[in-house]
Amino acid sequence: MTRLSLENIEFIKILATSDATILQAGMNDATRSKLNDEIGTILREYYREHTMGLQTGWTQKLLDVGIDEDTGKSAIACARRLGLDIS
Numbered sequence: 001m002t003r004l005s006l007e008n009i010e011f012i013k014i015l016a017t018s019d020a021t022i023l024q025a026g027m028n029d030a031t032r033s034k035l036n037d038e039i040g041t042i043l044r045e046y047y048r049e050h051t052m053g054l055q056t057g058w059t060q061k062l063l064d065v066g067i068d069e070d071t072g073k074s075a076i077a078c079a080r081r082l083g084l085d086i087s
Contacts, residue, residue, distance in 0.1 A: 004061050012062070018078060020081035020082050023078070042062075043072075043084070043086055046072055051087075
């Protein structure tokens, strides 16, 4: 299971507040891998909890570290623009 590290928290906050075009231009292989693996897993589970009613626990975990619903939705939208499959 993916854990919510400080790095993952910051990555989600960056996704929520950044322009996908700028992120895409500066993304290297390591960053793309992290986005696809760890951050993608967190955001997919968060999305499933909000759309399918599954109790994944990610909503509460993200709230506990200051990532509210609007920030989560913004991060998902940016991740999708970067080519990540969230659904």
